[in-house]
Amino acid sequence: MPSRQIPPSASALIESLRGTGYSLETAIADLIDNSISAGANCVDLTLEWNEGDPFVVIADDGAGMTEDRLVEAMRFGGAGPSVVRDRHDLGRFGLGLKTASLSQCRRMTVASKSGDVTAVFCWDLDHIRTAGDGWELLEGLSEDVAHLAQPLSDRPSGTIVIWDRIDFGRVRERPTLKAFLAGIERVERHLAMVFHRFLAGDARRLRIAINGIRIKGWDPYLEDQGATIPRPEQTLDSGGERITVRGFILPHPDRFANSTALEAAGGPNGWAAQQGFYVYRQKRLLSAGGWLGIGGTRAWTREEFSRLARIRIDLPNTIDEDWHIDIRKAQARPPEGLRAQLERIAGDIRKIAKQVFFHRGRRAEPSNSDGIARIWQVNPPPAERRYSVRRDHPLLVMLRDRLGRDGEVLDATLELIERTVPVDRIWLDTVETGPPQALGKDPVGYGLLIDSARGIARTMTAAGLDRAAAIAAVARMEPFDSVPDIAERLGEG
Ligand SMILES: Nc1ncnc2c1ncn2[C@@H]1O[C@H](COP(=O)(O)OP(=O)(O)O)[C@@H](O)[C@H]1O
Ligand SMILES: [Mg+2]
Structure with missing residues (x-):
């Protein structure tokens, strides 16, 4: 049968990909995933207002890329979901670097050093729009951002991503300083949550700093405070892969030293929203809170009385399809075969959480098997x-x-x-x-x-x-x- 090649129009496709639903904080988190996969120990973020023409720089000290690999990395849909990935790889669709970046800015430049060679390439939406309709990748560093790639020269290897002509995905509005500063705060809180196990050294240790200030991880389970009730960890089989589930019942609100501590423990979205399942893929938090549609015919909702329940689920990166990991990796949906087991485990945790919430920490178990409390x-x-x-x-x-x-x-x-x-x-x-x-x-x-x-x-x-x-x-x-x-x-x- 005769056939024709009809490549998509570059500018139309990229403009539509811009709206895939990233926010500033989820976009930056996606780039940090790449840094982690590349073995970085440090990620330095710079978010600079620059008198209303902001730029963002994400610099890591990972393995970097050769020129060929960088060109491949700039390809939309490079290595997709069917590629078998290294166990520590946080990537999936071969789109993150590009779509996350271009959701926030109109020009992204990537400079990467590996061996002694530094390669630089750039996607410039305005260039693509005016220069015909091809997928024309620019090579080299434009003068106005050249100084931002400087840190690479002091490192044996690493990658720097530079966003400029930032519009945060809003075509008509100019960013305001107030919104920009609020954005930095959201980025900090989001990264503190999403990478908390890396920041605390539970996974491989990672240092992330924003404008020179180091981010401290936020632990949803307050494990170091001693008042959380951890439940035993359980191992489940998900399509031949091992996943682990562990519930925690957080302390009653009365038990926090003050309202600041109480609020901090609630998390970026507050106590009620942050109850439920915390799904991790390779220790990177994908979805924070919510009951994932579990709970029988009428799925559980985020009730006041269950807000002390938080349940950690650890997934490997080999079962993305079963768990419906979405493009921004901000969502996960448990496979049908596991729902009953998850419901049983979570139902138990919710019950205890409810008792703690109403009874100020009184545990449910009787002290003796005959139910009589003896001192x-x-x-x-x-x-x-x-x-x-x-x-x-x-x-x-x-x-x-x-x-x-x-x-x-x-x-x-x-x-x-x-x-x-x-x-x-x-x-x-x-x-x-x-x-x-x-x-x-x-x-x-x-x-x-x-x-x-x-x-x-x-x-x-x-x-x-x-x-x-x-x-x-x-x-x-x-x-x-x-x-x-x-x-x-x-x-x-
Ligand atoms: N900071 C980085 N350091 C080294 N390699 C990177 C970095 N960022 C991206 N890459 C390379 O570019 C590829 C494409 O990245 P991306 O578009 O985010 O897709 P994915 O992460 O799904 O593979 C990655 O698989 C990786 O090989
Ligand atoms: Mg990626």
Whole structure:
């Protein structure tokens, strides 16, 4: 059959690709993915207002590219999804460098050094538009941006991407200084989140600086604060590949030192929006929060009561198709075969998160298997401490939650008590004068216990538990559980 070559019109196609939905921060994150794939340890961003004609420079110290590879890298749709990639490669479509850049500016220049050779190429939308309609890549550094490529000369290798004629994708409006400064802030918060595992050294360590100031990672799980409840990590099979899932229940809002700390922990989009799944591909965060359409016929939404639940999902870069990784890599959708398992894991986390949210950190598990909360635990020999205080007793959990970091004083005190239980003395006294007098199993004895139980229930209510829950908890505590109909009797007074 006869055929014809009909290449697309370059300017029309590029102009339409400009609208693929990048924002300044997601575009920059895409370029940093490339730097990470190229083995960079440092990425230096420069965002310069330049009196209303802003430019952005992204410089890395990665492996760089030879001239041939750079030309190939500038091709739209170079190495696409079908290419098998190195395990550490964060790329996918062979479009990121170009579409991310040109979504924000009308001219992008890439200078790359590998070996002793530096190559420079440039896509200039205005040139493409006026010079016929070919895919004409310009070679070399134009004079007005030449100084921005300077850092390369001091490095053995690396890549510098320069954006100028920036319009942030808005054709008609000129950028304002205020919007530009707000943009820098968004970039900082976004990168702190998306690359937090790199910035903290959990993945390969990476340094990112904006205008000379180093970005500190933002950890969605507040793991270093000690008050988060981590759940065990689970491994699932996704089309023959291993993925891992781990849930975290964040501390009750009361437990933050101040409102700044509370707000920071909420994340760039706030507490309610940032609940749910955090999907990572090669430790790079793709999607932060949301329930990914999971939750049965009526998918879960971002409710107030589940906002302390955050669930980390780690994916390799080999299952993009199954997870519907989208072009900006800002989205992921779990495959059908995994939804039931994810729903089960997440349902559990949501339940605990709800309890923490309403009960200020009270954990769900009863302290003993029979559901009775006992404060003393007798350990078999040769335990160092024969008699220990159960840390999961509801009253201690409540106290610990209220103390926050001062919980250490509580621990020290309990430890001291456990180490100095006057066992010898108790034993001697018991032998000599009989056991200490127990309260009688009669109305007088029960009356005393009920009074004491009532006092504890009142304290728990004052601490924020609802009254019915407090009564139910106290009724299951030793020794109050021995009083007949204790719950009803507490309810009366
Ligand atoms: N900073 C960089 N350092 C080294 N190589 C790079 C860099 N940026 C891009 N490249 C090369 O250019 C190619 C195309 O990049 P890109 O358009 O982002 O597509 P993708 O990342 O999906 O492969 C990459 O696969 C990589 O080989
Ligand atoms: Mg890329």
